[in-house]
Amino acid sequence: MKASSLLGLFTSSLLIAYTQIGSAADFQITKITKNLISTPDFSYGGGGRYRINQGDRWLEVEVEFSAAPDWTDELTFKYYILFNGNVLTGEVTHMNIPAGRENRSVMYVSPGALARFGNNRPIAVNSFQNIAVQIVQGGAVKDEVSLARAQPQWFAALPQISGFVLNKNETPFAPLYWDRYEQIKASGR
Numbered sequence: 001m002k003a004s005s006l007l008g009l010f011t012s013s014l015l016i017a018y019t020q021i022g023s024a025a026d027f028q029i030t031k032i033t034k035n036l037i038s039t040p041d042f043s044y045g046g047g048g049r050y051r052i053n054q055g056d057r058w059l060e061v062e063v064e065f066s067a068a069p070d071w072t073d074e075l076t077f078k079y080y081i082l083f084n085g086n087v088l089t090g091e092v093t094h095m096n097i098p099a100g101r102e103n104r105s106v107m108y109v110s111p112g113a114l115a116r117f118g119n120n121r122p123i124a125v126n127s128f129q130n131i132a133v134q135i136v137q138g139g140a141v142k143d144e145v146s147l148a149r150a151q152p153q154w155f156a157a158l159p160q161i162s163g164f165v166l167n168k169n170e171t172p173f174a175p176l177y178w179d180r181y182e183q184i185k186a187s188g189r
Contacts (some may be wrong), residue, residue, distance in 0.1 A: 011090050014103040027075065027135045028189070029145040030101065031064040036125055039111070056111035057123060058171070063105045072097040074185060076136040077105045079165050082154040084117050087158045090165025091186050094182035104181050105133075108171045111166040130154065 036057040040083055061079060074095050081088040090107050097103060114123050131147040144152055168174055169184050 026068045026088070027065060027072075027137070027142040029063055029065045029133055029135060029143050031061045032131055032133055032145060032147045034125060034128060034131060034147065035060045035062075036123065041178060042172075056113070058111060058173075059109040059114060059123075060129070060173075061107050061109075061131055061133075061165075065103050065105070065135060066101040067097050067099050067103055070099050072137070074137070075142075075182075078134040078136060079107045079109075080132040080134075081109065081165060082131070082155065082158070083109075083114075083127065084119065085159075086117055087155045087160045088113070088117065088164045089160050089162045090153075090167070092167040093185040095185045096183050097180070104182050106168055106172065106173075108168070109164055110164050110166065110171070117161075 025130060037060050038055075038057060059081070061081065063077060067075075074093055075097055076091055077094045077127060078091045079089065088109060092105060094105060118127065129148070130150055132144060132150070132153075134144045135139065135142045167184055169186075
């Protein structure tokens with residue numbers, strides 16, 4: 001009797017451990033890239049013509065990730081960008097995510113925010129000391145990757161500033177590349 005109870009407990013423990021390992025592998029960040037890009041230049045009729053400064057650059061942080069489930073209703077991506085001693089933070093919730101290895105999320109930091117936190121000095125791609133991204137589902141971190149080698153959650157002990165890392169829909173890049181990035185959940189949904 002005791003042997004069968006112990007065997008059952010051991011088997012269920014293995015099953016729970018396997019399930020936890022399996023769910024952790026459901027989502028995996030495969031690549032983080034950062035680029036400095038110019039503001040898109042649109043023209044239209046019927047309004048004034050305003051020139052944009054093509055010298056201004058936005059920081060673009062793109063994340064490639066894989067998803068194992070056939071479909072995922074929602075995933076939240078939390079971005080942490082170490083820049084000049086500050087951690088700029090932002091998050092975006094994607095919805096209706098298909099299984100695959102080439103899913104993408106993207107966030108931006110505006111030229112004004114880069115000037116503010118860069119003390120009006122010229123910005124280069126290597127001006128950012130580190131970038132970390134977490135995939136969160138139902139409050140649980142499913143994966144975390146840093147661009148530069150670091151301890152997990154290296155950003156937790158540093159001053160964090162929110163409101164400057166913007167999702168694609170909050171930028172002039174909103175109408176571009178619809179098929180490249182996962183759908184963003186509208187606030188209030």
